[in-house]
Amino acid sequence: MWVVAPTSMEAHRRRHRGSEVRGFAAKTLALPLVLLIVGVRDAGAEEQPPRAVSTVSIQAASPPQVLAGHVRKIFKARCTECHGADLLRPKGKFSYVLELARVAANPKMIVPGRPAQSELYQTVFHDEMPPPKSKRPPLTPEEKDIVKSWIEAGAPANLPDENTRTTPPLTLGRRFLRDIGQFHPPSTHFPIALLIVALPAEFLWKLTRKDSWRATARFCVLLGAVTAVITATLGWCDAPFSTYAGVSASVLWWHRWFGTATAVWVVLVALLSESSNRRENSQRLCRWFHLTLVVGAILVSIAGYLGASLIYGLNHFSW
Secondary structure (H helix, E strand, O other): OOOOOHHHHHHHHHHHHHHHHHHHHHHHHHHHHHHHHHHHHHHHOOOOOOOOOOHHHHHHHOOHHHHHHHHHHHHHHHOHHHHOOOOOOOHHHOOOOOOHHHHHHOOOOOOOOOHHHOHHHHHHHOOOOOOOOOOOOOOOHHHHHHHHHHHHOOOOOOOOHHHHOOOOOOOHHHHHHHHHHOOHHHHOHHHHHHHHHHHHHHHHHHHHOOHHHHHHHHHHHHHHHHHHHHHHHHHHHHHHHOOOOOHHHHHHHHHHHHHHHHHHHHHHHHHHHHHHOOOOOOHHHHHHHHHHHHHHHHHHHHHHHHHHHHHHOOOOOOO
């Protein structure tokens, strides 16, 4: 009868536990990765949000209808959160921000031809609207110039056909994508916090050689990779329904692809973490894991900053 030495039995159990962890991680990451691919394909087929064009090009040759169309797109991207027609309690009882004819006919808001005397222009010019607590960032200087040009032109209300056509109802699948995509903002906190916590935990393990610190770092990295893939997936589900213009459209583009690349990078960090926990691996693999962990924490922080900039503006993180 063969007798297995205690050390061999312990090594066998450790390898068995490692295999179980790696198998669980692979199964957990598989579904979000599939959803991420589906979300990217669905969002890629959508038309990109319109960007605000320069005031010079609008004033040079564009008819009033085109000018009104650009203003309506700006109002839709910036103002419908508080003044949308579908809100039960719009702020200031003002729910017709997309009805340019009614907006232009309100003397308390618009004095045609005189932006300096128009309350609407003054509020957006001084960044009072959208309010600081709004999820939408303030208008960019380019967008403010467009609103100013629209008022100077007499606040025309006739829109091009592309702005007045009826939007087809959402299918069941697209409604599902829209609903689950709304969980993207709160889900971003998990990978950011977990990967940042993993850094000091790994450092304390290097300093004290206590297995509890290494287990903490390993857990944070693995869960951070799972939540990063889920967060990126939810972001792509929300992408077809995001409307931004001007500088915010560029920020959205960077946030979208930077976040996707970060999710892929964090998966690599998790794989290196699992591999470095094997005793037979060299110290070189551990050094690669530490390097990728530091880079991953930086990447996820930048992606979070870009996401917050879509809500609070690029200058939200000022001293």
